Amino acid sequence: xxxxxxxxxxxxxxxxxxxxxxxxxxxxxxxxxxxxxxxxxxxxxxxxxxxxxxxxxxxxxxxxxxxxxxxxxxxxxxxxxxxxxxxxxxxxxxxxxxxxxxxxxxxxxxxxxxxxxxxxxxxxxxxxxxxxxxxxxxxxxxxxxxxxxxxxxxxxxxxxxxxxxxxxxxxxxxxxxxxxxxxxxxxxxxxxxxxxxxxxxxxxxxxxxxxxxxxxxxxxxxxxxxxxxxxxxxxxxxxxxxxxxxxxxxxxxxxxxxxxxxxxxxxxxxxxxxxxxxxxxxxxxxxxxxxxxxxxxxxxxxxxxxxxxxxxxxxxxxxxxxxxxxxxxxxxxxxxxxxxxxxxxxxxxxxxxxxxxxxxxxxxxx
Amino acid sequence: xxxxxxxxxxxxxxxxxxxxxxxxxxxxxxxxxxxxxxxxxxxxxxxxxxxxxxxxxxxxxxxxxxxxxxxxxxxxxxxxxxxxxxxxxxxxxxxxxxxxxxxxxxxxxxxxxxxxxxxxxxxxxxxxxxxxxxxxxxxxxxxxxxxxxxxxxxxxxxxxxxxxxxxxxxxxxxxxxxxxxxxxxxxxxxxxxxxxxxxxxxxxxxxxxxxxxxxxxxxxxxxxxxxxxxxxxxxxxxxxxxxxxxxxxxxxxxxxxxxxxxxxxxxxxxxxxxxxxxxxxxxxxxxxxxxxxxxxxxxxxxxxxxxxxxxxxxxxxxxxxxxxxxxxxxxxxxxxxxxxxxxxxxxxxxxxxxxxxxxxxxxxxx
Numbered sequence: 001x002x003x004x005x006x007x008x009x010x011x012x013x014x015x016x017x018x019x020x021x022x023x024x025x026x027x028x029x030x031x032x033x034x035x036x037x038x039x040x041x042x043x044x045x046x047x048x049x050x051x052x053x054x055x056x057x058x059x060x061x062x063x064x065x066x067x068x069x070x071x072x073x074x075x076x077x078x079x080x081x082x083x084x085x086x087x088x089x090x091x092x093x094x095x096x097x098x099x100x101x102x103x104x105x106x107x108x109x110x111x112x113x114x115x116x117x118x119x120x121x122x123x124x125x126x127x128x129x130x131x132x133x134x135x136x137x138x139x140x141x142x143x144x145x146x147x148x149x150x151x152x153x154x155x156x157x158x159x160x161x162x163x164x165x166x167x168x169x170x171x172x173x174x175x176x177x178x179x180x181x182x183x184x185x186x187x188x189x190x191x192x193x194x195x196x197x198x199x200x201x202x203x204x205x206x207x208x209x210x211x212x213x214x215x216x217x218x219x220x221x222x223x224x225x226x227x228x229x230x231x232x233x234x235x236x237x238x239x240x241x242x243x244x245x246x247x248x249x250x251x252x253x254x255x256x257x258x259x260x261x262x263x264x265x266x267x268x269x270x271x272x273x274x275x276x277x278x279x280x281x282x283x284x285x286x287x288x289x290x291x292x293x294x295x296x297x298x299x300x301x302x303x304x305x306x307x308x309x310x311x312x313x314x315x316x317x318x319x320x321x322x323x324x325x326x327x328x329x330x331x332x333x334x335x336x337x338x339x340x341x342x343x344x345x346x347x348x349x350x351x352x353x354x355x356x357x358x359x360x361x362x363x364x365x366x
Numbered sequence: 367x368x369x370x371x372x373x374x375x376x377x378x379x380x381x382x383x384x385x386x387x388x389x390x391x392x393x394x395x396x397x398x399x400x401x402x403x404x405x406x407x408x409x410x411x412x413x414x415x416x417x418x419x420x421x422x423x424x425x426x427x428x429x430x431x432x433x434x435x436x437x438x439x440x441x442x443x444x445x446x447x448x449x450x451x452x453x454x455x456x457x458x459x460x461x462x463x464x465x466x467x468x469x470x471x472x473x474x475x476x477x478x479x480x481x482x483x484x485x486x487x488x489x490x491x492x493x494x495x496x497x498x499x500x501x502x503x504x505x506x507x508x509x510x511x512x513x514x515x516x517x518x519x520x521x522x523x524x525x526x527x528x529x530x531x532x533x534x535x536x537x538x539x540x541x542x543x544x545x546x547x548x549x550x551x552x553x554x555x556x557x558x559x560x561x562x563x564x565x566x567x568x569x570x571x572x573x574x575x576x577x578x579x580x581x582x583x584x585x586x587x588x589x590x591x592x593x594x595x596x597x598x599x600x601x602x603x604x605x606x607x608x609x610x611x612x613x614x615x616x617x618x619x620x621x622x623x624x625x626x627x628x629x630x631x632x633x634x635x636x637x638x639x640x641x642x643x644x645x646x647x648x649x650x651x652x653x654x655x656x657x658x659x660x661x662x663x664x665x666x667x668x669x670x671x672x673x674x675x676x677x678x679x680x681x682x683x684x685x686x687x688x689x690x691x692x693x694x695x696x697x698x699x700x701x702x703x704x705x706x707x708x709x710x711x712x713x714x715x716x717x718x719x720x721x722x723x724x725x726x727x728x729x730x731x732x
Contacts, residue, residue: 178561182610194622195544195681196704197585197598204601204619208577215571219563232563235570236610241603244548244622244651248602253570256560256610285610315561338562 012045014121018356019101019349021114025079026090026105032080032144035059035136039079042117042134051124052132055157059136060146062157063120065129071298072129072159073363074327076318077113077166078138078146081105085343093346102346107335108139111347112166115334115356119363127365128298131160138318142287147321162298163322164359167313168335171351171358173303174313175227175292175330177320181257181268182236182285185210185276191242191249200247204240207251211235213275214255222260225292227312229260233275254284258314261289290320293328306332306358332358378411380487384722385467385715387480391445392456392471398446398510401425401502405445408483408500417490418498421523425502426512428523429486431495437664438495438525439729440693442684443479443532444504444512447471451709459712468712473701474505477713478532481700481722485729493731494664497526504684508653513687528664529688530725533679534701537717537724539669540679541593541658541696543686547623547634548602548651551576551642557608557615566613570606573617577601579641580621588626591658593678595626599641620650624680627655656686659694672698672724698724 012024030038039059047054052063059079064072081104090103101111113134120132135146142148151158167174187207192200219231233255240251255276259268265288273281293299294310303310313319313331322329334351378390396404405425413420418429425445430438447470456469467477479500486498501512508514517524533540553573558566585597599621606617621642625634631654639647659665660676669676679685679697688695700717 180561193681193704193707194598194600194602195546195624197600197624198596199704202580202600204604205577205581207604208574208581211571211574211577214568215574230564232560234560234563234568234613235607236560236612236614237607238570238573238604238617239607240605241601241620244602244620246602247600251604254607254610258561258563315559338559338565341559 012041012117014045014117018115018118018352021118022101022106022111022352023090025110025114026103027088029084029088030080031083032137032140035080039136042079045117046120049121052120055154057150057153058146060150061134062131062150064131065126067125067129069127069129071161072131073298074131074133074158074160074163074322075116075166076133076135076147076163077109077116078136079113079134080136080139081108082139082341087343099349100346101349102344104345106347107168107345108340109167109333109335111335111352112168112333112355115352115359116166118356119359123363126363128363130363131157147318151325158325158327160327162296162302163319163327163329165317165319165329165331166333167317167331168333168337168340169313169331170336171308171334171354173306173308173310173330173332175294175310176224176261176290176323177313177316178229178231178258178260179263179265179268179289180285180287180316181259181272181283183255183272184282184284185253185255186280186282187251189247189249192247194245194247197247203248203251207240207253210253210276210279217275222262224260224262225294227292227310229312230314231260232258259289261291264288287316287320288324289316290323290329293323293330296328299328299330302362305362308358378407378483380411380483384481384484384718387484388467388472388477388718389456391476391480392469393454395450395454396446397449398503398506401446405502408445411483412486415487418486421520423516423519424512426516427500428497428516430497431492433491433495435493435495437527438497439664440497440499440524440526440529440688441482441532442499442501442513442529443475443482444502445479445500446502446505447474448505448707453709465715466712467715468710470711472713473534473711474706475533475699475701477701477718478534478699478721481718481725482532484722485725489726489729492729494729496729497523513684517687517691524691524693526693528662528668529685529693529695531683531685531695531697532699533683533697534699534703534706535679535697536702537674537700537720539672539674539676539696539698541660541676542590542627542656542689543679543682544595544597544624544626545629545631545634545655546651546653546682547625547638547649549621549638550648550650551619551621552646552648553617555613555615558613560611560613563613569614569617573606573619576619576642576645583641588628590626590628591660593658593676595678596680597626598624625655627657630654653682653686654690655682656689656695659689659696662694665694665696668728671728
């Protein structure tokens with residue numbers, strides 16, 4: 001699908017520095033579901049490059065070399081951001097002598113996308129074939145994710161031996177990701193007027209053991225292929241009661257279990273059922289983790305080339321999507337992941353440059 | 367304030383049976399804040415009675431005899447109901463051979479109002495002077511209550527030696543009422559992404575001891591002037607969390623303490639602070655109870671005349687308002703209080719008749 005160019009759309013100069021390119025693409029707002037202007041700008045810029053074959057699906061752009069190399073690497077980044085909160089346009093800051101770019105998207109994850117765009121233009125003859133993917137709707141419900149749609153419409157574009165997601169990882173290589181389960185743990189009772197509480201049966205009081213078990217829960221650290229994944233089991237929401245004078249007949253505790261990629265989704269469900277034995281449990285969201293994938297030969301070369309110490313990724317990212325398709329994947333991008341979604345998100349320019357250099361070194365075989 | 371009569375407004379026949387009158391006034395819907403039509407009908411009916419002096423304040427009607435008797439009794443009932451839920455018009459049922467009136471308002475408390483209206487018309491020369499009060503906005507926030515407004519605008523109308531509220535009490539005399547306190551017990555923490563829960567501090571987990579203390583709490587039975595008041599301390603609402611992937615920084619448990627009328631409001635607050643020691647507590651609603659008031663000579667005569675065994679009232683009612691004004695007050699009305707607000711509320715016709723007979727016997731000195 002080709003979308004007509006909007007008049008006055010900013011043109012992207014892919015020969016600019018990765019910092020300037022970060023700034024340029026941050027200043028084209030692209031909150032989830034409003035990525036069109038940025039997708040058009042990326043589309044236009046990469047179609048001007050004769051060494052790339054370009055595909056478009058909605059606001060996802062795929063550009064790939066077709067050099068007939070023995071191996072292919074997929075390098076992907078989402079172009080959407082969480083909502084802007086008076087944190088655009090980008091500002092340049094000096095923080096203890098370090099040059100920073102501040103503003104929505106600088107960390108999650110337009111600095112990573114900028115590096116990818118720059119290298120997509122520059123590397124006309126990399127040592128492996130490369131499939132670049134810039135996609136929409138990552139920050140919202142999984143079923144809207146551009147990669148999800150692309151996997152349904154053009155599964156052949158995911159062919160590859162290794163994948164790198166540019167999600168912020170402080171310029172380190174973060175392997176795999178934890179799995180993610182959300183469940184409702186529910187108590188029920190009998191409603192009555194609170195002036196005659198003994199006629200009712202208080203569902204909130206019955207939730208006491210649920211909170212006790214959560215408060216006493218000792219999360220595990222699980223080693224998977226040499227990386228230690230830190231798990232967690234937490235209440236993320238609790239809700240019960242309908243009025244100030246009614247004994248509640250329902251209390252729901254939403255729990256979130258982040259589990260190491262060595263556990264299957266079935267094992268994760270079983271664990272949660274065991275912890276909350278005796279209570280009604282409804283699993284409402286379940287996504288398996290991804291093993292680090294660092295035993296793949298390309299992954300080992302990559303880690304050696306960028307000179308980084310591999311670490312585990314705690315949050316669920318789209319590496320799990322590649323992992324599920326049989327493509328080992330890691331996260332490697334500029335920016336501190338704990339600043340993602342933060343109104344003060346900001347990225348050191350030196351870290352953008354380091355990721356650029358690391359990727360260039362490996363991809364060009366220099 | 368006199369409101370113009372609406373054309374087609376149903377006229378009330380106060381010589382009808384109390385059951386027919388119950389049916390007639392239930393079939394004039396009067397959900398709180400929409401009492402105008404019924405207030406107009408009552409106003410018109412009582413203004414036609416030359417033995418009563420009538421006052422109106424908003425949708426509250428006061429009608430009183432001015433016979434110069436040594437004693438005056440206030441007899442009051444609210445004319446509003448909770449929302450209708452496909453339970454009007456009134457239906458007549460046979461339940462195990464007992465004739466019942468079913469529908470919104472039959473219990474809370476139009477059967478009681480019907481008896482009052484009938485006796486107001488009939489008793490032209492009672493043994494005590496009577497101030498009849500039919501008021502609006504009882505089922506909603508206390509500050510909207512018609513008695514509250516009347517006490518501010520026309521405090522002299524509350525003069526009396528004894529008061530009877532027609533709230534449903536199964537045709538028994540229920541003395542006084544429990545006090546009512548609502549408070550928010552609050553925990554706070556630190557928000558973080560749930561993939562990195564160890565950076566945050568989970569406010570919901572910290573609420574575990576609040577629920578533990580509620581679950582373990584043993585409510586007291588307190589004897590006051592010979593009646594036993596059953597207390598209660600309950601969570602009525604709980605709320606915490608903002609999203610499925612965020613460690614919550616706030617959890618609020620709303621607790622409701624129903625306390626015996628022998629405790630002052632200060633003592634009630636102190637008790638709740640003691641139970642939840644160590645937690646932030648905000649009292650959001652506080653109303654003192656009312657002692658039974660059965661030691662007043664008129665009250666003793668009344669109980670003897672209607673032949674009822676006095677019992678404690680658990681729920682807070684407007685008797686506390688009279689009690690606070692120095693007028694001993696009891697509840698006496700047809701209908702099972704546990705059916706109040708129930709979609710299947712229904713009252714035995716025999717109970718309406720019994721209350722009518724009881725009140726008539728005492729007021730006429732027969």
